[in-house]
Amino acid sequence: MNNSLLVELVCSRCQRKFDPHLVHTVCKSCGGTLFSTYDLERAKSDGVRALLRNRTPNMWRYRELLPVYNDTNIVTLGEGYTPILPLRHLTSVFKAKSIVLKDDGLIPTGTFKARGQSVAISKAKELGIERVVLASAGNAAGAMAAYCARGGVEAHVFLPKDAPEITKKECLSMNAHLKLVDGLIDDAGAIVTALAARNGWFNMSTLKEPYRVEGKKTMGYEIAEQSEWKLPDVIIYPTGGGTGLIGMWKAFKEMEEMTWISGKKPRMVSVQSRGCAPVVRAFQQGRESTEKFEGAATIAAGLRVPAPYASEQILRVIRESRGTAVAVSDESILVSMTRLGREGVFACPEGAATVAALDELFANRWIDKDENVLLYNTGTGLKYPELIQVPEIEVLKNEIISNTAQ
Numbered sequence: 217m218n219n220s221l222l223v224e225l226v227c228s229r230c231q232r233k234f235d236p237h238l239v240h241t242v243c244k245s246c247g248g249t250l251f252s253t254y255d256l257e258r259a260k261s262d263g264v265r266a267l268l269r270n271r272t273p274n275m276w277r278y279r280e281l282l283p284v285y286n287d288t289n290i291v292t293l294g295e296g297y298t299p300i301l302p303l304r305h306l307t308s309v310f311k312a313k314s315i316v317l318k319d320d321g322l323i324p325t326g327t328f329k330a331r332g333q334s335v336a337i338s339k340a341k342e343l344g345i346e347r348v349v350l351a352s353a354g355n356a357a358g359a360m361a362a363y364c365a366r367g368g369v370e371a372h373v374f375l376p377k378d379a380p381e382i383t384k385k386e387c388l389s390m391n392a393h394l395k396l397v398d399g400l401i402d403d404a405g406a407i408v409t410a411l412a413a414r415n416g417w418f419n420m421s422t423l424k425e426p427y428r429v430e431g432k433k434t435m436g437y438e439i440a441e442q443s444e445w446k447l448p449d450v451i452i453y454p455t456g457g458g459t460g461l462i463g464m465w466k467a468f469k470e471m472e473e474m475t476w477i478s479g480k481k482p483r484m485v486s487v488q489s490r491g492c493a494p495v496v497r498a499f500q501q502g503r504e505s506t507e508k509f510e511g512a513a514t515i516a517a518g519l520r521v522p523a524p525y526a527s528e529q530i531l532r533v534i535r536e537s538r539g540t541a542v543a544v545s546d547e548s549i550l551v552s553m554t555r556l557g558r559e560g561v562f563a564c565p566e567g568a569a570t571v572a573a574l575d576e577l578f579a580n581r582w583i584d585k586d587e588n589v590l591l592y593n594t595g596t597g598l599k600y601p602e603l604i605q606v607p608e609i610e611v612l613k614n615e616i617i618s619n620t621a622q
């Protein structure tokens with residue numbers, strides 16, 4: 217079945233067009249990121265929005281607007297359509313109108329990286345790619361390993377040597393070939409670039425491959441559909457490589473063009489850790505792209521991206537949406553994990569960073585009391601077992617147990 221309305225790929229810098237039936241990385245002329253364009257007129261006239269009602273609750277419900285032509289190529293673990301939860305406690309603490317959390321802690325592989333990899337590996341299969349490689353801070357590698365295993369594609373992953381242990385184990389359990397690098401994600405990236413060509417591996421690294429961002433785009437579609445096509449005033453998103461932010465914004469523009477939504481689009485807030493805040497710094501300095509953030513260090517592994525490849529796009533989205541960028545401390549991230557814990561959500565530190573940003577945004581009235589705010593939790597706290605520090609906990613002695621039981 218041919219459901220996708222994908223038309224072509226267009227370079228974000230020089231607008232050169234590319235045939236989506238061929239394998240591509242970045243623009244051959246200028247190195248810009250390639251973005252998928254769809255026949256949105258057709259999606260509108262075919263009434264795709266109304267068709268959604270009868271579809272299964274996962275992200276492939278938007279398949280006309282995803283790049284896989286043949287359904288048999290879809291590699292899925294049932295990802296997407298995660299809940300949007302009202303945060304009653306935080307809403308009352310900030311005396312806000314409404315603060316909700318879109319919770320991707322409930323997705324296969326435990327982080328929203330599954331969305332990007334489901335689409336990217338599906339499209340790789342469709343294009344006949346058999347071996348892929350990725351440099352990652354951890355979670356993207358785990359997700360790629362899972363979808364490669366599912367789809368029968370050979371996976372090679374390169375992680376910083378101090379990437380979370382759990383993501384290393386995740387990759388190995390899913391039979392990926394894992395190598396550790398003495399450095400950060402951009403050092404791993406440099407090695408991958410060199411090895412990919414030599415070994416005939418396709419490079420899946422962030423925004424050097426056109427389709428992961430299409431998977432991330434579904435976050436935007438889901439937010440709209442789950443909110444009865446009325447978007448929140450503000451979306452707060454933890455930013456590393458930036459595909460999430462760029463993807464959601466692309467979704468909003470597509471939906472606007474199809475008249476699925478109307479009115480003001482959300483102001484997009486990018487949150488980073490003070491230990492690695494290239495986007496926040498560039499935003500505050502009025503720059504159009506980031507400069508490498510030296511000595512990057514943060515407990516939020518997914519935010520440890522000192523030089524995001526698509527920084528121009530990230531900054532453009534923040535400015536175009538009249539959003540902002542906020543840096544928060546690792547200490548406030550840890551405290552925020554327990555604040556979300558009060559709502560029954562065990563979030564990853566990246567997701568908790570969005571809560572940490574609320575203090576500043578409400579204090580300086582960047583967010584008004586009558587605005588609807590959506591926080592994006594990008595993954596589950598269960599993927600960060602080493603992060604939670606607990607005091608020594610008393611172990612009850614056997615006598616006490618038998619005495620009590622009598």
Ligand SMILES: *Cc1c(COP(=O)(O)O)cnc(C)c1O
Pocket residue numbers: 327328329355356454455456457458459460461518519564566567594595
């Ligand atoms: C990768 C990652 C991020 C950053 O996402 P981008 O869309 O690349 O900016 C945030 N949170 C988690 C848990 C991640 O794994």
Ligand SMILES: [Zn+2]
Pocket residue numbers: 227228229230231232243244245246247248
């Ligand atoms: Zn170009």
